[in-house]
Amino acid sequence: MPETTTATAAGTIDIGGDLTVQRMGFGAMRLTGRGIWREPADPEECRAVLRRAIELGIDFIDTADSYGPEVSERLIAEALHPYPENLVIATKGGLVRPGPGRWDPDGRPEHLRAACEGSLQRLRLDQIPLYQLHRPDPRVPLEESVGTLAQLKDEGKIRHIGLSNVDEAELHRAMAVTPIVSVQNLFNLGNRGSGAVLDVCETERLAFIPWAPIAQGAPGGRALSRIASAHGATPHQTALAWLLARSPFMLPIPGTASVAHLEENVAAASLRLGQAEVDELGL
Secondary structure, eight states: OOSSOOGGGGOEEEETTTEEEESOOEEOTTSSSTTTBSSOSOHHHHHHHHHHHHHTTOOEEEOOTTTBTTHHHHHHHHHHOSOOTTOEEEEEESEEOSSTTOOEEOOOHHHHHHHHHHHHHHHTOSSEEEEEEOSOOTTSOHHHHHHHHHHHHHTTSEEEEEEESOOHHHHHHHHTTSOOOEEEEEOBTTBOTTHHHHHHHHHHTOEEEEESTTTSSOSOSHHHHHHHHHTTOOHHHHHHHHHHHHOTTBOOOOOOSOHHHHHHHHHGGGOOOOHHHHHHHHO
């Protein structure tokens, strides 16, 4: 693998038909304290990570109002505003944080509207390029939550709507309300439970954004270690390369609060697995 790799090596994906981004993005959840709660231990390193991500060609950053809460969005604005013209910032609403490690859904229209307004202010944006429902709220009809996002889109506050943590049926229900351009679900070598959702995304040409792309299920396994060694790569890099090879609609967003780890993740964009290796890891 080359010593210096940029995100452009991963190729591009279109989101909503009018946003073209590199298929190696950055997830900003880790730019917070322990338990994704309050301030990070080293805020300046987190800002440096964000600036280095841009230098490495990353033009898709995913965050949420619940990361911190509010901390991740604020750090993004502090580090990068005024934003590069091609940068797509995706954020999410629909989870509240009563404490570290706690994630409670709130899909009420009034909450989602307030959450969107708060994200606009913290990110210093007039319009959020991609706004995602963070998780369906079992107490609120999905159609009601998604309908609120559609209203915010009509008002010009959101450009495109995405979903997170949904199953196949929920995705179809949301698509019946308004156009959906992306789904962000747990998916990695160790957890492929959202395979049916990925199939729908491929059919409908939606971006599939796997969260925890390397945090669960990798590194591990003899095949992964052997294939990584053959390519002069780490198991984590090989796990990311497997995601990129798994589907052209895959948009991994590995996250970190370390510049060195960021560079290691981005280097996976240049790793090309053979089809036999992809198949073997997928067993």
